[in-house]
Amino acid sequence: MGVGKAWLLATVLALALALSTAVEGFHFDEKDLATEKSLWDLYDRWQNHHTMRTRDVLEKLKPFDVFKDNVRYIHEFNKMGKPYKLGLNKFGDLTPEEFRQKYAGYKIGHSALHHEAPKRSQLFSHVNVTDVPPSVDWRTRGAVAPVKNQGECGDCWAFSAVGAVEGINHIKTKRLLSLSEQELLDCDTAQNLGCSGGIMDYAFEFIKNNGITTESNYPYTAVESGACDSDKGRSRATVIDGHESVPSSDEDSLLKAASQQPVSVAIESVGRPFQFYSEARLHLHHLLPLRVSRVLRTLHELTGA
Numbered sequence: 001m002g003v004g005k006a007w008l009l010a011t012v013l014a015l016a017l018a019l020s021t022a023v024e025g026f027h028f029d030e031k032d033l034a035t036e037k038s039l040w041d042l043y044d045r046w047q048n049h050h051t052m053r054t055r056d057v058l059e060k061l062k063p064f065d066v067f068k069d070n071v072r073y074i075h076e077f078n079k080m081g082k083p084y085k086l087g088l089n090k091f092g093d094l095t096p097e098e099f100r101q102k103y104a105g106y107k108i109g110h111s112a113l114h115h116e117a118p119k120r121s122q123l124f125s126h127v128n129v130t131d132v133p134p135s136v137d138w139r140t141r142g143a144v145a146p147v148k149n150q151g152e153c154g155d156c157w158a159f160s161a162v163g164a165v166e167g168i169n170h171i172k173t174k175r176l177l178s179l180s181e182q183e184l185l186d187c188d189t190a191q192n193l194g195c196s197g198g199i200m201d202y203a204f205e206f207i208k209n210n211g212i213t214t215e216s217n218y219p220y221t222a223v224e225s226g227a228c229d230s231d232k233g234r235s236r237a238t239v240i241d242g243h244e245s246v247p248s249s250d251e252d253s254l255l256k257a258a259s260q261q262p263v264s265v266a267i268e269s270v271g272r273p274f275q276f277y278s279e280a281r282l283h284l285h286h287l288l289p290l291r292v293s294r295v296l297r298t299l300h301e302l303t304g305a
């Protein structure tokens, strides 16, 4: 895989990460890891930093073990000279399993994500794209809305779909709108499972059939309200004509698609490098222990706005 390709893929991944969680570091050093006492002090400082409610000692003991393990992992990882760093963010006392359950849409399995990966690349609308540039950063072209935080809700599917729609909407209309994940969370409930997970295809179908309103009109709460506010939903900001999958296991097609528009991706977000990712660019070959989902979505032909 050439340098150009790696770069472009990394850009796509960086976008997905930006969409998934806004992380911020909390500094600590070797001294904090020296003794149980210093680790406990660090744990206290970390809790105050993230302004969590005060917990009594018994309540803190079990997460303390997890916290210690995570702190040591982050410390060792950052010494390994990888091109990206991990940080002690607010997920510091969660096991990878707890992190997955709270944030990664755990009820939707891989099989569901693979349900309709196309085989025949002739049907792919960007199949005839030729001169793919060595790099594209859709952020600098104004097609990416500011980073959002999905909060404690496994609705990455909604953020992923909305990010792609914001991108194609900007490309087609020259207007960058921040669109409503909450509308999807509350209203796109026929197949998607809200904070327990979902699939971008269904979200795209919903947006195709109903359009989608703006973030400011239908703001994000990170909670499934259990009721769709159809009054808010009625004021559509944009709508899409359709969506399609990039052919699976086909990097050339992914390059073609990503050079034309931001694509929506689902990535395996399990594991501590993702949980504690903090800065610098993640390169694909450094993610090899994790699997990148082969199903990547692309949208085309936006009408109306």
Ligand SMILES: *[C@@H]1O[C@H](CO)[C@@H](O)[C@H](O)[C@H]1NC(C)=O
Pocket: 122, 123, 124, 125, 126, 127, 128
């Ligand atoms: C790509 O080019 C081929 C050959 O010219 C053509 O038959 C096909 O319809 C084109 N596909 C798309 C999606 O434009």
